[in-house]
Amino acid sequence: MGFWKTWFSSSESVATNKTTAFEDHTRGDKGNSNAVSDSIVFSTERDIDLYELEELCDAVGWSRRPLRKVKKAIEHSFLVASMWQVRGNKRRLIGFARATSDHAFNATIWDVVVHPDFQSQGLGKALMKYVLKKLRSEEISNVTLFADPHVVDFYRTMGFIPDPEGIKGMFWYPQ
């Protein structure tokens, strides 16, 4: 009960008119529809079950990371955004993203993921819009990320530009 209270106080059901996915309130998972209405809810609450998050990352094939470090990373991220399917009094974690930041000029978005059951319905875009809205509301002007080759076009649809003015993303490897 306490969880739901704090959870909803920092969450929003923002997306209802943004993509078609949210308008179907009788949509069941994988076509197994029933009469319980469900909605998609976004939250910046950090109190995320690490095992549920691990399951989500497993589902897209990401390699496992020590939960101790995931916990620390969540604590020290500037923004933690999660996306939930809510049905009656049940909720399921279906999307996640986080950002590091200096709280002033720049933010860098990491770990963007949507559960395969919910991909290609506009939810990844809705999650990113939610993240960008939150970052803008904090007056962060320089929003960056590092995109795997297969998702460069996904981010491009949202206004992200690769290598603007020749600026190169670089990764350090010990020589």
Place this chain on the structure above:
Amino acid sequence: MGFWKTWFSSSESVATNKTTAFEDHTRGDKGNSNAVSDSIVFSTERDIDLYELEELCDAVGWSRRPLRKVKKAIEHSFLVASMWQVRGNKRRLIGFARATSDHAFNATIWDVVVHPDFQSQGLGKALMKYVLKKLRSEEISNVTLFADPHVVDFYRTMGFIPDPEGIKGMFWYPQ
């Protein structure tokens, strides 16, 4: 006095045998040598005079930023590294870099700068080595940055790779 005490407690004169620049203890600025010995000192102390930092950024032609935001950014950076020329009891800020991080997996380095009077002597490399050493000591494995085109090769000499495995640095601009 208090400043110097706390400052030196978190600072290191690490670079003496790393580049030729530090070995010449009688080197004067701009060839105007004198007998006072000077050394280059690195620090992670955050208590940096914002006007002195602004002067350093002015010297390389960076556009001015509100000091209130610079202060906030320094407070919320994971690592703030500064490089000082120390002569007797005088010190001058000659280099700066900072990094944002989730304190667990990744760090992103921003605002790397060496004063023009001190460039091309290996000091930028020494400053970056200091930053990388600090990040590694915190078990950060993924060190990233966004390099302007003219400094891609500078970072390359230190082991940074542009677009590894096709990963693209991307910047968001409102559509």
